[in-house]
Amino acid sequence: MLSGFNVILSTISFSIETEEAESLKQQVSFTTTTIPTALLFSGIPFEKACQLRVKGEGGLSAATAGTMVGLSLGEKHFIRGGIAQDLRTDGRKRLTYRPISVETGVIPQANGSARVRMGTTDVIASVKAELGKPDLLQSDKGRVIINVDCSPTAAPIFEGRGGEELSTELSVALQRCLLGSKSGTGAGINRSSLMVVEGKLCWDLYIDGLVVSSDGNLLDALGAAIKAALSNTGIPKVHVATAASADEQPEVDISDEEFLQFDTSGIPVIVTLTKVGRHYIVDATSEEESQMSSAISVSVNRNGHICGLTKRGGAGLDPSVILDMISVSKHVSEQLMNKLDSEISAAEADETES
């Protein structure tokens, strides 16, 4: 009797599963047909996203960044309406940042590190320097490797390999914004200053970012954290023993006491403008990001030069709008840069004091 009952139960549950699987399949095909490239920041047109969400939470998790709170239609209108009226849900104006706090030297084992919080978004960046051999093609430059990890503490969907996609996207975006082209021209970070002995010895900087808590605008936060971490970075002074022959690796003596401070003046800040409806906002929360149609991330240095640019999101943008957005972001970046610099210097003062 009992076993028969079990059998019935299991068949029922099985049928449920197959149903779900089918619907899942539909969703997948759906998303892929609309916007295959940019899954990030939920570049799905609004109506379709709604449809998706109705069908089930499972399909969304892969397509959204951060925690996605299920939003009702009313909530969505509220968010969009607020942005349109320049009064966002948390009371900010469209071009206002959340409070930024910077803490440096959080990872003593690293050569430099910083933790940046923007509202409830919380990221850590660390810089480790290792001695290496420069590439043959760029024998006068050191390497900079940027890598971002999304900790599952930030959101359960990052569990296992769940965070990989977003991590990769963030890493690539950061590289584009900070390191310039492949040959290294236009890089925000001066890679030539990492050279120790030309063609033989250079410093390789490994920049690791970790998303501890995510509530939107990860790219800007990571960019700020990296900037702070680099200004916190001390690279040990290297004394090279002279008279090493051409094909030998030179003998080096690494100083325990002397550090070279990294020049961070040229490092840009990243400003992401998120377009929701007809307007664009800075420092979007994850709720707001779920409503965006497209976004532009611009990295701008102190001189106001654009160091890198990424457009994300599915909806097309009028070129004039893009130019407009860039000029706005350039304007915003000045404020952000100043704010960040003062935070960084305050944090460093804090660190040396403690």
Next chain:
Amino acid sequence: MEYVSPEGLRLDGRRPMEMRQIRAEIGAVSNADGSAVFEMGNTKVIAAVYGPREVQNRSQQINDQALVRCEYSMANFSTGDRMRKPKGDRRSTEISLVIRQTMEACILTHLMPRSQIDIFVQVLQADGGTRSACINAATLALADAGIPMRDIVTSCSAGFLNSTPLLDLNYVEDSAGGPDVTVGILTKLDKVTLLQMDSKLPMDIFENVMQLAIEGCKAIANYIREVMLENTKELEYRRGI
């Protein structure tokens, strides 16, 4: 190598029976239902708890109790030597399992059937005793999430070097190759829920070392209670009670 000087001081200046400085902070990850940071000297971990919530993968649902899951991960920069490890290597899987089992032992899972509790621990810095620090952080995070528990679990390690039992090994002492006894206890019930040791040790010495680790756990438990009390008072204050 001399890990304890004839003057009775360890390399970092502690005496054999002393723990490193510990620090705990509740609520580090605002999105999570419960979270905490726990530091033991230079070892620093963050724990975040999500749940109890709907079971994500229905096939894992348990009808009479909650499903507890745990993932342990180490940040790339957490160790002195930067290394890029693939996620889910054996060591992390093992530690995940250990933490899960330890925490499961104290969560009243039968009160939350058909639900799921996720515990994520992230190591920011590793300097020995990460296992213990993770368990302590997880305890705090669970408490912060308001998940019903029998008791609080705390964990501490002890070792034996230079013929001296040492409490709370740091990385240098841990890599000396001596035994490393990690103990987790339910403090009020006075029950051991976790016990691991590597290397070898005579029975009578093992007893001493384990006792030392248990004393360490109790000290941590006292501190954790204080932190929780402090946190609750603050919450009360904010609510205006």
Next chain:
Amino acid sequence: MLQSKSFVRKTKQGKVIKVVREHYLRDDIYCGASICNVCDSSVARLSSSASKILIFDTNVVLNQIDLLENPAIDDVVVLSVVLEEVKNKNLSVYNRMRALCSNSLRKFFVFSNEHHKDTYVKAMVGESPNDRNDRETVESYVKSLGQPELLDLLVQPSSEDVAMEEVEDLRPSKKKIIYSEHKPMSEITLGLHRGIYHQGKLRINRYNPFEAYVGSESIGDEIIIYGRANMNRAFDGDIVAVELLPQDQWHEEKSLSIADDEDEEEEGVHLVPNSADDAPRNKISSSGSTGDPNPAPCRPSGRIVGIIKRNWNSYCGSLDPMPMPASSGGVAHALFVSKDRRIPKIRIQTRQLGNLLDKRIIVTVDSWDCLSRYPSGHYVRTIGEIGDRDTESEVVLIENSIDSRPFSVQVLACLPPLPWSLSTVDLENPNRKDLRHIRVFSVDPPGCKDIDDALHCTALPNGNFEVGVHIADVTNFVHPGTPLDDEASQRGTSVYLVERRIDMLPKPLTEDICSLRSDVERLAFSVIWEMTPEAEIISTRYTKSVIKSCAALSYVEAQARMDDSRLMDPLTTDLRNMNMLAKIMRLRRIERGALTLASAEVKFQIDTETHDPLDIGMYQIREANQMVEEFMLAANVSVAEKILKHFPQCSLLRRHPSPTKEMLEPLLRTAAAIGISLDVSSSKALADSLDRAVGDDPYFNKLIRILATRCMTQAVYFCSGDLSPPEFLHYGLASPLYTHFTSPIRRYADVIVHRLLAAALGISKLPPIFQDRPQLTSIADNLNYRHRNAQMASRASVELHTLIYFRKRPTDTEARIVKIRSNGFIVFVPKYGIEGPVYLTEKGEKGGDWYVDEVQQKVKKMDGSISYSILQTVRIHMEVVEPKPNRPKLQLTLI
């Protein structure tokens, strides 16, 4: 109580790694001064009456440690930062300092300034560790005393103490290349071809591992190799390629052989060497120091450029004593010291250091790269505890590669069924003579079970005597090509240790079937002479036989019978007749120039229960021994003549080369010093001059003979086809031909000779192996090797038991000086047959106020008040000491 301060340090391991460690500062570290009113004075080490407290900086400790060890220095506060720096710079000074601090009699107090909250000093920017230490040293302790007014009294001469010489930092900045790279094989082959390099087997001097020889065919002489650097990682027995050094470097031997102190070479007490092979060879070269204006063209020296074939093996020894690692399970890097001094120390890694430190272990070598001073290897197995009799005995066996395993089933299967008795087949064999009616008897040491020789002596009606030597017929049971034969030929000889015997043949053969015991019928191979009463041999017969011994006598019994004039029984008469003949033969042999050499053999009385030695004494030689010996020599000579006649190309003979001039040099020098001139032109001359060398005391002559013995090399087996007849000479016996025939139970050479003799008599066919001369040569080489090892093992066993004996019995006794050294002399203790160094100065000090008079062989005190000369009698004290744990040794000191 805890204050945390992280400080940053960087290490380099190719990569740059930033290391962060916590550094806790405390307020519970006390200053150790009892006058202090802030600190807990119960832990104070310094005396309360101390009016001043001494604080040293690193340089003082490093340079003046001897002064600090003087009890006059007291009330010292040692800062931990100073200790740490000393540890980094010189570990031995650090250990001495640590010993001082833990000595409860000395008032040394270690103050952990680095962890005291008031004395911790953060490194200033641009300050070197040494400067910082100086600053700390001065400031920190005073700060802790809690009397700030004292600080003002301090002068800070940090920049002025440059007067102190810079101490060399011993921390190796990078690995040095210690040995030169081996040449690639292709280059070696080419070099050998062109004659630039020379190939040969490396033999390292047993007594001076920094000296080695390569016998090279291409040069036709031995090439000497001095020092480990020139040996370039080669082991004893390796086939190496050698490059000759330029001729002007051929003379640097002495400085090297003495000055190389890296291994703390030290002579221990050992048995008296029996021949030049046993004795240290390094003295040969010291002739140059007597001021010879044109030193004899010394042998070519060279350096090794490559190793053609390694001879790596397992080695037996123990670990260098070292402090325990921090944890029982941790990996420790230990240095293994082989018992064989020719083997360098070997680095091993172990997790069981605690278990292995007091054990004898076996280690094999894995590699030796040119960056490391010592080869690296790994642990194989443990033999047992150091000093344990069984362990050490096994070590002796392993060291001499003696196979002591029980015989295999295949070998045992070759034995005849037991119990064995004489069969009719043997009796009906036409080649076997029935001699059971003859009165045959044997004379052996007491308790001897492997009796391989028996004798008879019958008076013939014509007044002559028929004398027979009957040797156990081992070849009747050991057939060529059987596993039994292979095993015996591999073992080569039985090995006699003090407490056990390792047989060449399985026990049933050794003790029963072949042993010529009394009252049983046994098969024998007999040599029967007819001799005139003047001991002239008239005829010689060789035959296989059946005998029945009527008595198995011991030497003592036989001697007693001969001496007891009341006994007139036939056996005693036979004995007396034989003795009479033997004396004549002996005299004649000595006439011919045979040397009566002396060796100092010792005998132990062993406790039957514990196997510990109870008494020790010189082996007494009686007439009966000499009698048996004489007939055995005669039999051997007769057999040698017979087999050589039949098989001139493939006989196995034994020869004893004449000693060369330089080998006799030490003997001559000693003799000259005491005013005796020895004639060494021939063995006859030497024998005569030895007879004349009679001093004022009865032992003098024996001593000279012992010294003479050790100048000789050992006799060796050889294949007659390999050498020309004049080289067959046996110098010691003054016999043109000699072989071994009389002990087939315990020597394989005799088995071969038995087969040759049987073939010569036409009894059996010559085994095919004798057609193959290279193979016979290799057998002879193996026999020499085994024979030598067996002797070494016996000696080592005796040495071991001597040590065990003296462990509980410190003894005062008389000794004779046999060798003079710059810081003492070597004495010989006749009573116990041992020899060892007596130091006049502390070890490590060179010479001191003693100097050596080479000509007179004297060591004199500078002021001339005391002098010791060679052969002088001194009284010494013998005691077993343990300078290092688990390394007991016998120490001789002058009373």
